[in-house]
Amino acid sequence: MKVLVAEDDAVSRLILQRSLQRLGHECCLAADGVEAWEAFQRDPPDVIISDWQMPGMEGVEFCRRVREAPREMYAYFIFMTAFDDKQHFLHGMQAGADDYLTKPVDVDELHARLIAASRVTSLHRRLLEQKSELERLRLAEYEAARTDPLTRINNRLRLHEDLQALEARARRYRHQYAAALVDVDHFKRFNDRYGHLAGDVALRRVADAIKAQLRGGDALYRYGGEEFLVILAEQTVAGSRIAMERVRSAVEGLGVVHEGNPPLLVLTISGGIAVLASGGNETAEHWLQRADDALYRAKQAGRNRIEE
Numbered sequence: 001m002k003v004l005v006a007e008d009d010a011v012s013r014l015i016l017q018r019s020l021q022r023l024g025h026e027c028c029l030a031a032d033g034v035e036a037w038e039a040f041q042r043d044p045p046d047v048i049i050s051d052w053q054m055p056g057m058e059g060v061e062f063c064r065r066v067r068e069a070p071r072e073m074y075a076y077f078i079f080m081t082a083f084d085d086k087q088h089f090l091h092g093m094q095a096g097a098d099d100y101l102t103k104p105v106d107v108d109e110l111h112a113r114l115i116a117a118s119r120v121t122s123l124h125r126r127l128l129e130q131k132s133e134l135e136r137l138r139l140a141e142y143e144a145a146r147t148d149p150l151t152r153i154n155n156r157l158r159l160h161e162d163l164q165a166l167e168a169r170a171r172r173y174r175h176q177y178a179a180a181l182v183d184v185d186h187f188k189r190f191n192d193r194y195g196h197l198a199g200d201v202a203l204r205r206v207a208d209a210i211k212a213q214l215r216g217g218d219a220l221y222r223y224g225g226e227e228f229l230v231i232l233a234e235q236t237v238a239g240s241r242i243a244m245e246r247v248r249s250a251v252e253g254l255g256v257v258h259e260g261n262p263p264l265l266v267l268t269i270s271g272g273i274a275v276l277a278s279g280g281n282e283t284a285e286h287w288l289q290r291a292d293d294a295l296y297r298a299k300q301a302g303r304n305r306i307e308e
Helices: 010-022 033-042 059-068 086-095 107-145 156-172 187-194 196-212 237-252 284-300
Strands: 002-006 026-030 047-051 076-081 099-102 177-184 219-224 227-233 269-276
Touching: 002 010, 002 033, 010 026, 010 107, 026 033, 033 047, 033 059, 047 059, 047 107, 059 076, 059 086, 076 086, 076 107, 086 099, 099 107, 156 219, 156 227, 156 269, 156 284, 177 187, 177 196, 177 237, 177 284, 187 196, 196 219, 196 227, 196 237, 227 237, 237 269, 269 284
Parallel strands: 002 026, 002 047, 047 076, 076 099
Antiparallel strands: 177 227, 177 269, 219 227
């Protein structure tokens, strides 16, 4: 273990250092309370052995600071003093100490205290590892609940959460967003002709192609079935159309054979764009309905196109 010794007496400090090294521990030395506190902040130890009375900062104050410091790993604190009365022991425990050694320090007692310290710090380390693992699992579950399992993009739950934030930012901070609702052309025909497994592969490829064309601040969601929703941040109608034309061209460029989608006979998409104006009172529901209406016009106009 890494042990910090805070002792103002040079001889006692040297004796402790050699005893700790013989017991197989790494040792860091401090000549007073202030130096000990600085050493703790710089490189937190597993165990602290501190004198009670020290210049600059007494051991009790040092102990309090250690306990109040924001630190995940626990530092086992042992007071070392010439006082041999219960009041000092109680005072030290109330300040946050774990154990107590009387000067002059007996090596066997020191060894016993360090065995106890090792058990406590090991337990804290295991608890911290378990906590980290639980947090990782919770984060993974959180993300899984908001990710479409087929395409690995955001799902409707994530969209619902994000739309509330977007609507608030548009109203309060006058941010502007464009929504593009995208539909794979004649996808039922594709599934009927090539099978649902091929359809799943095609949807994944379409999602990847769309995502590859988006900027860092944009977002992509699986809206349902063969429909995708793209949210473009700080985009005008003209800018959104340019961006979505790139998306449309990228999907067509995949060259996924689709004999049920004439005249190109490859997989294509249609899209509808609507802009959520900054500072307005339009709801997200109405905004997406306008994008859906534009998508309907794109289909009516012959598909494989973007309308607004």
